[in-house]
Each structure stands twice: as structure tokens, then as C-alpha cells.
Amino acid sequence: MLESIRKYQKLLMGLLLLLILPSFVFLGIESYVRDMGKDSDLVKVNGVSITRQELDNAVKARADRLQQQQGRVDSAMVNSVPFKQSVLSEIIQQRLLAYELKSLKLAVSPEALARDLTQIPEIKALYRDGKFDNDRYVQLLKSNGMTVDQFEGTRRYELMTRHVLTSVMATGIGSRKVAEKVSQALETEREVQVLRFIPADFLSKVNPTQQDLEAYYQANVAAYQAPESIDVEYVVLQADTKDAKAYAEKADLFANMAYEQPDSLSPVANRLKLAVQTFKGVTRGGANALSADHPLNNPKVLAAIFSDDAIKNRRNIEALELSPGKLISARVTGHNPQSAMPFNAVAPDVKKQVSLKMAQDLAIKTGQEKLQALQKNPADVTGFGAAKWVSRNKPTDLTGSAIDAVTSVDPAKLPAVVSAEAAGGGLAIYRVSKIQQPSKVDPKLRASQAQQIAQLGTQSEAATYFDSVRERAGVKQINQVK
Structure with a gap:
């Protein structure tokens, strides 16, 4: 094509x-x-x-x-x-x-x-x-x-x-000199120590009240919704396709009776000696309690039973072929619109979320107080981890905001401390003690960076144009x- x-x-x-x-x-x-x-x-x-x-x-x-x-x-x-x-x-x-x-x-x-x-x-x-x-x-x-x-x-x-x-x-021709300066900035290494204040360390120190929990639930009730669901009854015809004529007759009878007598599945079930099966709580995503290959998890069946006609008028859906020799028809018997779950049903999760939020706030508050003290005495290394060298090219486990904070430190004022949001929440304090250029550079990485800078120049020219x-x-x- x-x-x-x-x-x-x-x-x-x-x-x-x-x-x-x-x-x-x-x-x-x-x-x-x-x-x-x-x-x-x-x-x-x-x-x-x-x-x-x-x-x-x-x-x-x-x-x-x-x-x-x-x-x-x-x-x-x-x-x-x-x-x-x-x-x-x-x-x-x-x-x-x-x-x-x-x-x-x-x-x-x-x-x-x-x-x-x-x-x-x-x-x-x-x-x-x-x-x-x-x-x-x-x-x-x-x-x-x-x-x-x-x-x-x-x-x-x-x-x-x-x-x-x-x-x-x-x-849009990139400057080789500019590319070299940018690469040098990306390669510059800083010796860093980290002191983290994370919510998990403060969970034991918080105790939300009942009022706290109920206020959180009311403010976030949209997050605690029971999904729309339906109750259904259905019949499945499993016939032997080897006898094509007999199968065709049964299939036609099944489809016709389900369609012509849409208010009940009993007539077709009685005529073909089929069991009327029921299931409650089918959502638009299917029924998690049933196997993935169950008819009520079939996309075609779900689309049919969640149609307006099936829900509002409670009519049998048309017979659908699930696989060769296997047909299904179903009927909605009950509809449960999306609704808020009662507080008592979700209280454990609400308490967990409120406790995490309070622990997060306490971690940040404690970290900020420690940061203020360290800014007055940056030589204090109490509680900090082992020193490691980081750069923008090799940030190790530092997040983007952390590497931004570390690289913003004035080389003339070391040691220095800065902070950034810790991975997973809370606050991390970074103590920068030394700055140096690496003993070796990666020529392939420099070439790649030069190419990216040239592309940025091209895009800038195009945008201006x-x-x-x-x-x-x-x-x-x-x-x-x-």
C-alpha cells in the first residue's frame, strides 16, 4: 500500500x-x-x-x-x-x-x-x-x-x-563553542551527601481524629464511588456443530425466541432445556469474580447488556455467538447507578490516606526546620549519608528537582545545603562540599549532545520563522x- x-x-x-x-x-x-x-x-x-x-x-x-x-x-x-x-x-x-x-x-x-x-x-x-x-x-x-x-x-x-x-x-547551525560549554556544565561533578525526611518515618507520630477522617471523606467523596453495575440472567446454547443442519435449527430457534419474546428468557430456556443462570454486580469492565473467558467478560456481550435498550427496557439482548457452536442471550434484571460508598465501608482507606498526608506534612515541617539550622552551620554532617559524586550526566538516584537544586549551589560558597522534594514525598536535604570536572569525558556523549544542541537551534530558527x-x-x- x-x-x-x-x-x-x-x-x-x-x-x-x-x-x-x-x-x-x-x-x-x-x-x-x-x-x-x-x-x-x-x-x-x-x-x-x-x-x-x-x-x-x-x-x-x-x-x-x-x-x-x-x-x-x-x-x-x-x-x-x-x-x-x-x-x-x-x-x-x-x-x-x-x-x-x-x-x-x-x-x-x-x-x-x-x-x-x-x-x-x-x-x-x-x-x-x-x-x-x-x-x-x-x-x-x-x-x-x-x-x-x-x-x-x-x-x-x-x-x-x-x-x-x-x-x-x-x-539553524549550532555553535561548537556553545555545545562544548553546555557539555562541560553537564559533566561538572559535585560531591553530595543526603539527609531525607520521608513520610514513612513519621507515620507513628500522627493520629488523625474522627473529624479529620470525615472531613477528608467529604472533600474526596468522588474518589470513593461504587461503579455502575447490573444484575443479569442469561442462557447459553452449546450445540454440536458437526451436525450442521441440527445446529442451524437450534441456533435459529434460540435467536428467534430470544428476540420475539424479549421480556423473559424462560421460554427459550424451557424449549431448548437450558438453565437460566444469574449473576449480580457486572460492571462495564466485566465481572472480576468470573474467569476472563466467561461470557459475561466478553466485550460484545458487555456492550450489549450495557446498551440503553437493555438497561431501560430490560429486554433480551440479541443472540451472540461466543465461539463456533456457542450462543448466548442475556437480560438485565437490575441496574445500580454509580454512587458514593458509605463512610464506614471505606474508613480504613480514608484513615490510611489522612495519616499519610499528616505524615507528609510533618516530614516536610521537620525537614525545613533542620534545613534552617544547617544553613547557619553547613559544616554539621550529623545524620547525612555517605558522600557521592553526581552530575547532570550522572545524577545517580537524584530526581530532576534535586539535581537542579544541587547544581544551583555557588561554587564559591561551599559547603552549602539545599533542599528538594524527596522521591516518594517528604523533603531531602543535600549537602554539597566539593565541585570538580571529571578526569575523562565521553566523546560519544559529547557528540550526541552537540547534535541535540544543533537540533534545538534548528527548531528555534523554525519557530522564529x-x-x-x-x-x-x-x-x-x-x-x-x-
């Missing part, structure tokens, strides 16, 4: 994805150069509106793409303002690129397009004895849902895009995303 098209020129296209996603991913090239209408405008780029409907279409397209890639999509995330805003930002970037390409009056000659297309193996293979098989070319594109005009228009657009981006990238395009295109916010 023209897989190589997506792999062609990975570096440039990778940057393209980072800066301005390809126009055809969401809406097609044409949608970025036509006026979508004047109602419900969100943003205008060069006087042309991006409408709420256009954004909705792009959000749906993005969600569909995520569904294909990940197998599932969080609907709450898709409907959130930040998600919609990120998609809108991409549409704006696409419009800006289209504006710039039009302003530059770029064009792709037939010869340049032909050279580009011959880099695609599936198309290169259409040449036989120096002649191009146009009929097979048309058929190849048709099998991928494209016409020649659509495909070649997209390739021209990509070529012009790469031309612009390549020009921008060429100006598109800021200027944004200003020239007169981007105007009309309404907020909801």
Missing part, C-alpha cells in the same frame, strides 16, 4: 511532523486554501476562517487515527479543550504553511516531480525497458483510494514544503475553543 511513501526522506518529514503536520493527514490540501464559511469562526488566517465545524472534523479525524494506532481512545481526552486546542494549533500551522507557499510562488516542474516519484520503489517498478506503464500507475493509485491528480498534488505540496523547511533548517509568517498572515482569534 505504498508503504515507502511514508518512509521517504525520514529526517525532513520527521521535522515536518514536529513543526507542521502534513496537510493531507487531517483535511486534505484543498481545505487549507478555501473559505469554510463565516459562521462560528474560531480563528482567521490571512482573512480566511477556521470554523468550529472544521475543527470538529479535524478532531474526529485525529481521534480515528489514534484509534487505529492504539486500539482505543479516551473519549474524555478527545473532548477536552486542551486536545481540541492542540488540533486547532496544527490547523493554524498548516494554514500558515499554505500561505507561505503561496507567497513564495513556488512551483514544482514536471521533471522534478518525476524524479521524486521514481524514488518510490512501487512506482520505480512500473518502468519496463525505459517505458512507464501509465495504466498500472493509475491502477496502483486507485487501489490506494487516490486519483493521479490527488496523489501528484500531494507530492508537489510535500516537495514545496521540504524546500521551505530545508531553507529554514540551513540557518513561523512566528514571522504568523504575523504576516494576520492570525486573529475570533472565538474560544469549547
Whole structure:
């Protein structure tokens, strides 16, 4: 399916994805150069509106793409303002690129397009004895849902895009001197000792009152919700598929009776001598007390019994095939909406959470008091662990905030103490006593860091460039995303 098209020129296209996603991913090239209408405008780029409907279409397209890639999509995330805003930002970037390409009056000659297309193996293979098989070319594109005009228009657009981006990238040259200075800063080592004040060490010193527990429960009642559940009855037909005719008759009878007499499973159960089984407390995620392959943990069955019709009208669901020769029909007999669990049922967990919070507060308070004392007498090493050398390249077990605090110490004022949140909560005090450069440097790491710095320079140049395009295109916010 023209897989190589997506792999062609990975570096440039990778940057393209980072800066301005390809126009055809969401809406097609044409949608970025036509006026979508004047109602419900969100943003205008060069006087042309991006409408709420256009954004909705792009959000749906993005969600569909995520569904294909990940197998599932969080609907709450898709409907959130930040998600919609990120998609809108991409549409704006696409419009800006289209504006710039039009302003530059770029064009792709037939010869340049032909050279580009011959880099695609599936198309290169259409040449036989120096002649191009146009009929097979048309058929190849048709099998991928494209016409020649659509495909070649997209390739021209990509070529012009790469031309612009390549020009921008060429100006983003990283300084070797800057890279060297950055690497030296990342390599600089500091001798550090640690004194930690963690909640676990203070749990025995806290004792929450009943009032504390009830106040926490009321403030966090949303965290103590019993999930929606249903009570069901169901019948399963397990028939021998070797006798195809007999099986077909039983299966048809099972399906028809479950459908035609929707208010009860007893008729079909009595007719086919099946047991009506029951289970209480099935959630939308299934029944944890049952095996993973149980019918009530089957995704198709769960979707059916949690449908509006099944819950509200208590009708039999249609017969579903679980496996060859195995059918099921079910009926909701009771519905339990999501509700808050009573305090007494969750009191042990509430006490645990409140105790941890109080221990955390006490740990931080005690740590801060110790820090104030050490700042007056940084030579005091009482309670500190063994000294170790750390750097940004080799932070050992220090968190990001801890290494930031340690590297902020003034080399002219040692020893010095600083603090940061401890891993797992509480407070950690770091005593910095010495600073040195390592005796050896890692040439591979330095080369990698130099490359990253150059990439940052490129991205900075690209951001600056598109800021200027944004200003020239007169981007105007009309309404907020909801």
C-alpha cells in the first residue's frame, strides 16, 4: 500500500511532523486554501476562517487515527479543550504553511516531480525497458483510494514544503563553542551527601481524629464511588456443530425466541432445556469474580447488556455467538447507578490516606526546620549519608528537582545545603562540599549532545520563522475553543 511513501526522506518529514503536520493527514490540501464559511469562526488566517465545524472534523479525524494506532481512545481526552486546542494549533500551522507557499510562488516542474516519484520503489517498478506503464500507475493509485491528480498534488505540496523547511533548517547551525560549554556544565561533578525526611518515618507520630477522617471523606467523596453495575440472567446454547443442519435449527430457534419474546428468557430456556443462570454486580469492565473467558467478560456481550435498550427496557439482548457452536442471550434484571460508598465501608482507606498526608506534612515541617539550622552551620554532617559524586550526566538516584537544586549551589560558597522534594514525598536535604570536572569525558556523549544542541537551534530558527509568517498572515482569534 505504498508503504515507502511514508518512509521517504525520514529526517525532513520527521521535522515536518514536529513543526507542521502534513496537510493531507487531517483535511486534505484543498481545505487549507478555501473559505469554510463565516459562521462560528474560531480563528482567521490571512482573512480566511477556521470554523468550529472544521475543527470538529479535524478532531474526529485525529481521534480515528489514534484509534487505529492504539486500539482505543479516551473519549474524555478527545473532548477536552486542551486536545481540541492542540488540533486547532496544527490547523493554524498548516494554514500558515499554505500561505507561505503561496507567497513564495513556488512551483514544482514536471521533471522534478518525476524524479521524486521514481524514488518510490512501487512506482520505480512500473518502468519496463525505459517505458512507464501509465495504466498500472493509475491502477496502483486507485487501489490506494487516490486519483493521479490527488496523489501528484500531494507530492508537489510535500516537495514545496521540504524546500521551505530545508531553507529554514540551513540557518539553524549550532555553535561548537556553545555545545562544548553546555557539555562541560553537564559533566561538572559535585560531591553530595543526603539527609531525607520521608513520610514513612513519621507515620507513628500522627493520629488523625474522627473529624479529620470525615472531613477528608467529604472533600474526596468522588474518589470513593461504587461503579455502575447490573444484575443479569442469561442462557447459553452449546450445540454440536458437526451436525450442521441440527445446529442451524437450534441456533435459529434460540435467536428467534430470544428476540420475539424479549421480556423473559424462560421460554427459550424451557424449549431448548437450558438453565437460566444469574449473576449480580457486572460492571462495564466485566465481572472480576468470573474467569476472563466467561461470557459475561466478553466485550460484545458487555456492550450489549450495557446498551440503553437493555438497561431501560430490560429486554433480551440479541443472540451472540461466543465461539463456533456457542450462543448466548442475556437480560438485565437490575441496574445500580454509580454512587458514593458509605463512610464506614471505606474508613480504613480514608484513615490510611489522612495519616499519610499528616505524615507528609510533618516530614516536610521537620525537614525545613533542620534545613534552617544547617544553613547557619553547613559544616554539621550529623545524620547525612555517605558522600557521592553526581552530575547532570550522572545524577545517580537524584530526581530532576534535586539535581537542579544541587547544581544551583555557588561554587564559591561551599559547603552549602539545599533542599528538594524527596522521591516518594517528604523533603531531602543535600549537602554539597566539593565541585570538580571529571578526569575523562565521553566523546560519544559529547557528540550526541552537540547534535541535540544543533537540533534545538534548528527548531528555534523554525519557530522564529513561523512566528514571522504568523504575523504576516494576520492570525486573529475570533472565538474560544469549547
